[in-house]
Amino acid sequence: MSTGMRIVDIIAYPFIAFLIGMLYMGIARNIIGRIHRRWGPPVLQNLIDVFKLYRKREAGSHGVMFHLGPIIMVTGVVTCLYFIPMLSDGRWLKGFSFDGDLILVTYLMVLGALGMALGVGQGGVPFGVMGVTRGLTRLIGLEIPYFIAIIVLMAHYNTASINKIIELQAGGLSNWAMFKVPLAFIASLFSFWGMMGASPFDIPGAPQEVASGPATEFGGKYLALMMSSRGIFGFLKLTLWVDLFMGGAANLLILVGKTFVLFVTVLFVTSVYSRFKVEQAVDFMWRYPTIIGLIALVIEMVR
Amino acid sequence: MSYLEELKVKIENMFSPEKCYFPKENLLSFLVSNSEVRGALSYLKDVEGFKHFVMLSCVDWLEEGKFELVYIVWHPEKKVNAMVKTKIDREKAEFQSLHDMWRQICTYEREIWEMFGVNFIGHPRLEPFILEDWKDMPPMRRDFDTLHYVNEHYEWREGREESYKPRDYIGEAFDEWRKK
């Protein structure tokens, strides 16, 4: 694993995530179309959209912080990606996951959103601020079941580093964390749907109410950056959940397979449920998923 | 003796309307003087039960130099309409605002103020409604020449000169054509 190969590995890391992320979003739009009994856009539609946005000739900016907002968002998301190992065995696609642990990843996930919020702030559009506030309030709801789940994981495997968790899950389907701590997995699934911005929880960017929320004032090249970071973010969460609960992926194909299965669950939820209000989202999250998580925690403490 | 005829009798002896007739089935229309409009409407609304206010419109009698304000109310149970009309002077066109009886009268009065130039006293919000930054005279008045205004302000698309005169095809020209 000479340094040259290592550099290629590191540079390729975000692009793989970007491509697969965009692919999944395209597939998602197609599947939802089919659910609505219509043809739906081609699978690569999202890629075309992003490319079109990159090739926009104009873009307006309200100031330095506005310009930096999307850049910080991408930086946060890609950095978080680097600390999550994509593949479990072999020396490829590990990123920097040996230097960070689960709590670092949790906080890095939010770093991008906060950087973005600063850009939205300078944009000056009241819709943007309302979107950001709703996003952060929804975050209070989502973070709790997620954190309970990872506490259960950390208590169960007595470690906080993702790589070690993957190793401990090796060896067959039975000792995946999904089956070892099933309730924790279910609780974390709820917060997974929320964090993906799937339909019941997509209040921050609701087009009808707050004109696409934080992204209101961002056009052209900034919107491109935001769409690509949302794609990477989707893939990031998928790999994290696969690593934590489904025993990681030996090679890229297994990774795509497992993540696609997980992604399909999101689709089922999205295309069926309508949008929660902010307080309903937080209330829902603090009610059922948290209780399930707490039960898992109690079981874990008893064991 | 349907409900409307009884009502007609009652109205005639209460308000001495100038004209009181049935323009069409289940619609009673009567013309009263300016001061009696509020009395008639409140009588219809509170005593008779004409709860629903249908609309307020204004007719421009250019020749008489009068505007005619028409208040139409609807009786939900009896399923009948009543129309209270009054004539106000055209030049110094102003009338008391009845928005306290029904709130939606505000919008009608505002539109009539904008389109006919009738000033309603006591109206909460008389400001431009549809015609933003309108400099000309109120457009709905019959002495306003729309065609002249359009020619002056807008530019026609070339090649749209009337290939035929629509007026020629109306009235006697049409009979003639049909005879051919």
Added chain:
Amino acid sequence: MCTDNPGVWEYIANWARKHSIWVLAYGTGCGAIEMPPTMTSRYDAERFGLRGAATPRQADLLIISGYLATKTLKRVIRTYEQMYDPKYVLALGSCTINGGMYWDSYNTIKKLDLYIPVDVYVAGCMPRPEAIIEGIIALQKRIEEGRAEGAKKYRENIEWYKKNQREVFGDEMLPDYTWNFEGGI
């Protein structure tokens, strides 16, 4: 790198622009009711890459669907100026072409392209969804050939457009910060 010479790079860009047009969700007239059927199951415009965009900043295509009162025209111009460069206008209905049914009304504008550059006109007193998709396909062809340069046209003869607009608005003009800029990050 992003020079405007019609090189290969520009061709690919036009291809992408053709297949991903974001429509601004802004119904200005009676044609707005035609938009939902074109987007939903029966006619499904999403097949062509069309997608709703909430704000002018994100949109490429501005659909003027019906007669335009002077009041609405002011909003339309501001929205148009807030959209970013490769932007197109699709005008539905005869009212935008020559005033249509309201040809002699004191309040509606008669010729849309006096005020903003229009790429495709779709005639009909509210064209049905098939006609709208027809219009969109025509627009896509224009984009592919690189002739859908409404923004450049607007930029170059801004004075002419502004003169026409002043004719209609009188001195109640829109603020000019939406169209003349200096550089900046």
Added chain:
Amino acid sequence: MIGPHNIVLIPVVIGILAYFAGKLVRPVREGLTLLSSLFVCYVVLFKAGLNTIGIYTYNFSLPQYFDGFRFGNNGFSWYFAVIIAFSYLFVSLASFPLVKDKEYHGSFYLFFNIVAGALLGIVYSRDLVSFFIFWEIMTWSSYFLVVMNPNTKGKTGLTYIVFNVAGAYAMLTAMLIVYSYAGSFHFDRVVKAVSLMTNSTVFFISLLFAIGFLVKMATMPLHIWAPDAYTESEDSFTPFFSGTLSKMGVYGFILFFGMLIGFVNIKGVYEIKDTSLIGYIVAWLGVVTSVFATFRAIVQDEIKRLLAYSSIAQVGYIVTAMAVGTALGVAGALYHALIHSVIKLLLFITVAGVIYRTGKNKFSELGGLITRMPLSYLAVLFGIIGLAGMPPFGGFASKWVIYMSLIKNHYYFLLIGMIVSSTAAFLYCYKLIYGIFLGHPSSQGLMEVKEVPGFLWVPQIVLMMVLMLTGFFPGYIVPFIETAMKGIGFSVAFNSTSAYTLSAALGGFNGFVVINVLGAIFVFVFVWYTLFFPKSKRLHRLDIYWAAETPDENTPLHYGYGIGAELDRIPWVGMSLRTHITRFYEKTGEQISGIASVLKDVVFNGDGQIYMLYAILTLVSIFLLMGR
């Protein structure tokens, strides 16, 4: 010559000197204060440094039972002395321009210096009485600073003094009980005596000490005084107040529960989940405080009140971390104490500067200052990243240690409580920076405002550097914390080797790699975006998407300040916002004054005959009672 024992005198003497000298020529006060703070920093860093472990005793020929004041220094007091010294320097620097033309100029410098001296006294004292003396001096001199600016409610000062004096006297009772067992006030004799005490007395003492320190740290049931006191105290004193004074509560808590009474002794009393009952209750109090205070902070409209509630919440974390008494917990508490005081100094100094420049202190009146005050914007940005515990800066490292300590010792529910409040902290962090700097200016005057005065730049920049340092090299502070822990007799908690990494119980992270990755990506994307894309147009302030309308100069566009309005619709959060404990205190207050008025009317009712009747009644009662 100058050592831990008489460093106390420098600020106090200079304070008094400054007060009187300042009457002749005003700037002498600033000069003297700066001189004293620089000298104190020099002494703390070099003279009374880590290696000068020494015990100096003074006895003022007091009666034999009172064997003199003792001062000394070890890693633990050095750690807090550094915090005090540098916050003393920074706050005095910041206060020069802000207090220059106030009419209470003289008394501000008098009491500010005395408070600084008192803090140093607390940290270096090695016997209970000198600890209590300097604690009392701190209380009343900070009282005067709270009550100083005239446009505040009188009630704030009184509630402050009642709570803090009651806390101090609770501590005094406990000290006296310890003295009656130990026979002397010196720490070493006290430690020996405590081990001989019966369980119930140990429980009683630790309860009293806990009350004394929790009042200072404004933990939930005893926090009533804190929001008003922080908000209404003099603008340039609040950083010192919330940054350093609350850390004295931390110092006292760890000193008394760690070294003097010893967690092992308290644990012997009533044990629950291998920590003492008191420790567990206090930990839960800490969590409840942080949750309630965070939600309260979000809905505030006044800047300083938001920061006040946020400091109560952050100190709540420290309380939870150290109350359970594990080695890693105390290490986390120490680390977070340092980080929190750095952040609060930074934020309060900047906010004081903003209020000084704009004259407004509410979010609804500010907005859009980023173009006018870029450095303050950066300072607040660094501050909120630290406050929210975001990775690149130090805030994350200290929170990480606390989380690790709670997970390692299986206090999962405590941790969940902390997560709720630290996630909700993002909301008030964003509200702080949006309300002041981003969005639209809510009045035209804000556009002519200048940057904060020059003197404030020094503390801002240095504090930002410290935040970056602790963020990029989280392990750098670890050796200092470990010497402090050894000072109170705790075992080593971390197992991190280099300055770059921080690793403890369950995992570890490398701060340096995090910032390198972040920096590299940021630079790459920034360069790619600024050079290889069409230059973006500079949009006018009002050229925003406003549903096709055209906003003009005076349309209110800055209603982002209303963040938190939706909180009371969330069932649990709404309930927490509505419950107020102040009603309980008001009722007790009324009870006491009720008794007082009854007493006044019955006993001292003003006519002679009743007095004579009382005299005879007492005679009769003596006869009945005592007569055999």
Added chain:
Amino acid sequence: MSLNPILMIAVPLFVAFSIPLLGYIHKKAGLYAMSATLLFNTFLSFSTLPHAFEKPIRVIIAGYKPPFGINLAITPFSIFLACLISLMGFIVSIYLLKDETTETQEKFSMLILLVVMGATGIVLTGDIFNMFVFLEIMSISSYALTSIRKDRKGSEAGIKFLLVGSISSTFLLLGIAIIYNQLGTLNMADIARRFSQMNPKLAFAAVSFLFLGLGIESEMFPLNAWAPDVYQGAPAPVAALFSAVTVKAGLYAMIRFLYTISNNSSFIKLLMLFGIATVIVSELSALKQTDVKRMLGYSSLGQIGVILFAVGIGTKTALEGAVFHFVNHAVLKATMFLSIGLLAKYAGGSSFEELKGIGKKYPFLAGVFAIGALGVMGFPPLNGFMSKLMILTAAAKAEHVVLVMLVLAASVVEGFYYFRVLQVMFREPEPTRIEKRSVSLAFVIPLVVLVGMIVGIGLFPGVLMPYFKGAAMDILSRGDYISVMLSGGGAL
């Protein structure tokens, strides 16, 4: 020892009665004579102080040896108090030079001299009846002093003081009579020696009567209802004198009686309970006051309650604390009363409304008042703290933890109402109706001296510590008091 201690009583008596004559020479001569005698008294007492601390002195008057003749028993505790009383009297007298409320100087200065002479007499005398006589002189002249201004409040307070004072003297007389008929002697040492031979029932009656009489004089809880009215009614310097001098004499008598003469431990415990009750009741009732002078009266009762509590504990350290608190209370209360007197004079009244914002108009006076307040509350660098700490440590050592908590709770309440006054003075906007008048030197000197004493004692308590140790030893060692007084120590 050149001068005979008896002069401390003789000279003031002589000057007091010669003052009306001096009035003819010069209108103000009486005042200067008064302060001169008090200065002489202070000088004399300070010179005999070291001798008395080596060995108690017994002064025989007119040749009759005890237990027959009247003699002075100058023990360390008594001479220490004598110094304190004369010093305080001298300071107040300087203050009085410029105070114009005294309508006829002779009568006023004469009464002041009598009060100080009475107090010194009580403290020094060795004969119980002689103590009663001095007590009578002191109380009668203090009744007169209370209503010196002849305004409504002054005279009303005077009457009340007279009523309660007469009750206390009757009880005292009863007690002394019982003792006299039982033991046939009036000399304290002799009574102390043969006290146990008395019939127990009568002994108990005598002790309770004397306990009650002295209780009224030393402002114990159920009996001190008169004190606040007197402190409010009397002019400020007089109130300062009362709190610094007369109360001290009463307390000395109580201690001397309980410890040396009757040595009855159950009454000492009773004294402790009454002490605690005094503290709590007076602190609480001070909470509702709107008049600063009355509030100061209550807080002085509270301080005396603490002293009684300390005396009641009975251990050596407690008594040292008590004596230390004697000094502090005298100094602090004198400062507070003098400064509030001036402030009230300039502000035209001593209620909260009149004193609003006075701190900005007279920063020096209000500052002195503030320092006094901080001292009374027991904040560290000032003197109140050390004495309160010693008392509380003694109480803690004697396992009275609950009582310690009560005293501390009371001092929290005290903190509340003192800071409320300070806030009224310093935070309110400057009153426009009061115009600034320059404060004359005679008022400034005593205040500066007193503040110097407060801060001095606060910072260096060690200086006075040996005297407190000596006084405490003297109170406790009942045996050698008797032996010295009877067997004739330093025969004079």
